[in-house]
Amino acid sequence: MPRKIPWWAGGILMSLLFFFTFSEWGAGRPIGASTGMAYLSEVLFGLDADAHEYTALIETSGAWEGVMLIGVFFGGLFMSLFVTKTFHISTIPTLWKTRKNSSVPSRMVWSFIAGFLLVYGARLAGGCNAGHILSGGSQTAVSGMIFTVVALGTGMITGRFFYKRKKSCA
């Protein structure tokens, strides 16, 4: 099997999976991930539904996505071990090294902050890129379109200031 598939093949496979999930033959619902993330954190920190309004609110959709995310982890693990053979312990992405710095503590602190912003922001917006951009866009949802434009616009502006290109001093 090839170690990497091109963008169009990725898009075709992804949409086939979306058809299956969306139809009643699969799950009869669109794919989302961030509700599951919030749900898993409630399981981890013991935030129970009888004491916390939000836990009660996402009881069914959160559990569904929580179980799906467990599958996501093993899907990735299977491919990285047997197909792409890219499994290796690493700390700093290459592009981060060239555009930001080579400090492990810096990457870790920013990763934590960014992870926090991602999930907090996604819950505030009621979905992440899976729920809003892919599933929302496919259903021509207005919420998905607003999210796409604002999130990607902010990302591009943030990226411009956050990753200043280092001057090459060859």
Added chain:
Amino acid sequence: MIERITHMFDVVAAQGHGSVWTVLFIGFCFGAVILWSRLDKFEKMAGFMIFEDTLAPRMAMMTVALSGVGFYALVQGGVAEYQVKPTLLGGLLVGAVLFGMGLVILGKCPSAFFVSVSEGRVDALVGVIGGMVGGAVFTLTFPWIKQLMGPDLGTIRLSDVLGGYELTIVLLLSLILFVVALLIPTVDYHDPADENQKR
């Protein structure tokens, strides 16, 4: 905690959105496609927003273009229903801003970071931990935050705003995304770390 995890599986088994095995299978395929296309990589997701790679937008546009038409057909065929998220304007705008900042700094989204962890990336694991804390803080602050999330414009689709023309909108949107995905030039960030892994 084991009790809560068992409860999670019980809730899924009881809700009629596929069996537990189906849901795990969907997740497995989702993770596999993300990793196989290398979309989990920082260079692909953050790289797209700093214009060094074009995999993420092309793949996303292709997915939405095909899914848009496919979903319409499934709904017309009576084997699926649209489930549109509500437009809570305040929460949507502020949340999208925070999400966009997190996305470009971490370089993964809330499903891709699990995939990245499964590839042995420690920074992604730290991102997941940050996300766990983010989710818990949101749950704890929700009673105050929810007042700031409105106004609620309801579950609206483009056809509701434009007063009909559903099929035309779906076809047009899909066609535009499809053509744009084909026209964007391929910019592929070359990662030397990938070369070292080819044995």
